[in-house]
Amino acid sequence: MSSLHITLSFLLLLIFNLQDLSAAPSRHLCHPEQRDALLEFKKEFEIQKTHPDDYCYSEFLGSSVSPHPKTVSWTNNSDCCHWEGIKCDAKSGKVIKLDLSCSGLHGRLHSNTSLFRLQNIRFLDLSQNNLHGQIPSSVGKLSHLTCLHLFQNQLLGQILSSLGNLSHLTSLHLSNNQFSGHIPSSIGNISHLTSLSLSNNNFTSHIPSSIGHLSGLTSLDLSFNQFSSQIPSSIGNLSQLTSLELSHNNFTGQIPFSVGDLSHLTSLDFSQNQFSCQIPSSIGKLSHLSSFSLSTNQFSGQIPSSIGNLSNLTSLSLSDNLFSSQVPSSFGNLSQLTSLDLSKNNFTGKIPFSIGKLSQLTSLSLIDNRFSGQIPSSIGNLSGLTYLGLSRNSFVGEIPSSFGSLNQLSMFFVSLNKLSDDNSFVGSIPSSLFTIPSLTNIDFSNNNLNGTLEFGDGNTSSPSTLQELLLGNNNLRELSLRSGSRLVNLQNLNISNNEINGQVPRWLWTLPYLRYVDLSNNGFIGFERSAKHGLMSALSNLFGSNNSFRKDSFFHMRVPVSKHSRFVIQQLQWFNSSLHGKSQE
Structure with a gap:
């Protein structure tokens, strides 16, 4: 009885597993209309040939990689869920991820592109290609998108307000393109956004105050644009922010006091702008800050002593401002x-x-x-x-x-x-x-x-x-060194306009890498005679004017005169010394 029960249990388990295995291919099989949409999308672009020097940056690997045309694996008689750069939902079989970053794509995103038939797509990465033209407004219909990466292309025009419809979006990276105009206020509707990068574009005007609605934002990068005006105080609402990059713009006015409310901030860069006034003392509340740069602005006045509270700070740059006191x-x-x-x-x-x-x-x-x-x-x-x-x-x-x-x-x-x-x-x-x-x-x-x-x-x-x-x-008044062995790596020496007298020491000419020597405006009278060494072949600039050299001093330097010599002095200035005639030549 017990043995029969075990046998039946084993048979039932075997049948269940066989059913599961037979069902697996159909469960993961790409839908025909999805496959056709992808193949049409592939035909919309040319695949550029790559060169050995071309490279892309892989966020996953954290290093540079060579471009790779992922669409090569896309063929009509295979399951699109197994194509490179494609991921399908395990249950529905519909495409949820399209990653064609660094794939050599050349062309434009058309308003009627077949891409928009993939209505279930959540992750779209077309970064580091050669896409040009504008982003079609229809992208706002991909309502399930959580990640949109189009950085490092040749895209232009304005950011469309329809992007504000992507309410599930968590990551939006459009950096390194040619976008212009202003940021639409609808950006504040993307309430789940955690990372926003618009750097290295041609955006102008001001930051919309609606950006303060993005309460889950952890990283904001608007650097290398042409933004102007003041930073909205609503930026202080971004309580989860860890990185704020606004460098290389035309921002003016003072830093909002509310920046001190960004308690999770670790990196803050406002360099290369036109900020003025004093640093708000509220900066001292940013206890997690590790990198802080305000360089090349017009800040003035005193530095608040509260900066001393930033106990985790590793890098601080306040250079090129008008700070005093x-x-x-x-x-x-x-x-x-x-x-x-x-x-x-x-x-x-x-x-x-x-x-x-x-x-x-x-x-x-x-x-x-x-x-x-x-x-x-x-x-x-x-x-x-x-x-x-x-x-x-x-x-x-x-x-x-x-x-x-x-x-x-x-x-x-x-x-x-x-x-x-x-x-x-x-x-x-x-x-x-x-x-x-x-x-x-x-x-x-x-x-x-x-x-x-x-x-x-x-x-x-x-x-x-x-x-x-x-x-x-x-x-x-004096050079004190018995041997040049200590200075064997010296390349440039300037001891001009001092009160050094006597002879130029012989060890100076034994230094193999010496290229530039300025002895001018001293009291030198000659050169220590050397039987073994002449001028080294690396020397190309020699200055000795306004000294008291004797007529035969220069000959003691033993300048090689053979036509096979590698020694060439490009600049020799000996004027106003006591050298005359052939010695000066």
């Missing part, structure tokens, strides 16, 4: 900051000592301001710093010796370029700077640095990575 000491609270750019403003006073607390900082630019006083030695605590720009200010005093501890530093600039408010650094350059293993560029020109230029310990075995050393217009 002092930098608030609360900046020292931005413990996660890796990049700080305050260049090209009117900041005054001293750099706050608290800036030395920014232990994660890798890039610090304070160039072109009105900072004064001494540079705080606490900057020497920023052990991860790779870029330090302090040029064109009114600093005084010495360069802190603690800077020799910046072991990751690769670029260090404190030049002034003869501005009216010159820096006034005095004292000698810390020799420890030249032992920093990663340093490639130094510009200390236009200061009052004096004393001997020491390139660190001459016995140090590892060569310096230094490629550019600009020390012109100072009061330096």
Whole structure:
């Protein structure tokens, strides 16, 4: 009895599975009218040939991929639900997804395109092709659409108000096209929208206040357009927003105070606009913000101290504005900051000592301001710093010796370029700077640095990575280095307009990559004689005017004269020195 029961159960299970398998093909079989619509849609476009250099970006893979004509697999005698780029509903068999991104399509979307016969479609991606013309108004009839991606094509015209009928849409990406006109107010009807990208087009006018109705929006990108006027205060209603990109437009006025209500915001970019007035203190409420840029605008006044509340901030750029007054000491609270750019403003006073607390900082630019006083030695605590720009200010005093501890530093600039408010650094350059293993560029020109230029310990075995050393217009008196082995990678050297006397050291001409040398306006009298080395073949620009060279000095440089020599000096300026006759030629 028990054995019979088990046998019957097994037979019933087998019959059920066989029925399921026999039903599967019919359940997933593409509807003939859907297949015909797709084949007609395929014929509406040419397939462009791809080149080896062509590529597209795959959001799924997060990397670049080569274009691939997906419609090649579309044939009349096969199930369209198995065609590449197609997905059908498991129960109804109707097409719900069409992904022909990066498929080499060339042509236009016609108003009577067969695409609109796929009334159940939810996902439509025709991005990264060569589609041109306007979007047909009939697209508003695809009422089940949740995703519409048409970015990176050649589409133009205005966004039609009929897009507002797509009430189920969650993602709308139309960036990198040639759309123009204004955003229709009906955009506010797409209440389920979470991602909206209209960047890199030619949109004008203002942002409609109805955009504040999109309460579920998490990402909004309107960058690289020609939007103008002020940002509507209704933007503060987008309480789920994490990314807001409005850069490279013509927005004016002030940032709405309501922006401070976007409590989930992690990225905010208002750069390259015409915003003015002060930063609202409400910005300090954006506790999740990690990237913040207001560069290249007309902001003025003080920076609110509330910015110090942005404890998750990693990148802050306020460059190229009209900010004045002092930098608030609360900046020292931005413990996660890796990049700080305050260049090209009117900041005054001293750099706050608290800036030395920014232990994660890798890039610090304070160039072109009105900072004064001494540079705080606490900057020497920023052990991860790779870029330090302090040029064109009114600093005084010495360069802190603690800077020799910046072991990751690769670029260090404190030049002034003869501005009216010159820096006034005095004292000698810390020799420890030249032992920093990663340093490639130094510009200390236009200061009052004096004393001997020491390139660190001459016995140090590892060569310096230094490629550019600009020390012109100072009061330096001597070069101190026994061997050029430490500067083997040097390419550009400017020590003009100093007080260096004596002979040009022989090791200078042993540097294999040296291309540019300016020795002018010093007190050099000749060149140390070298029996082994002449000028290196890389040298192409040599300046030595206004020195006290003797007549035979130039010959001691041992310039190769063979017709097979690779050595060519493109610019040689020796005028107003003591050279005469053949030596000057």
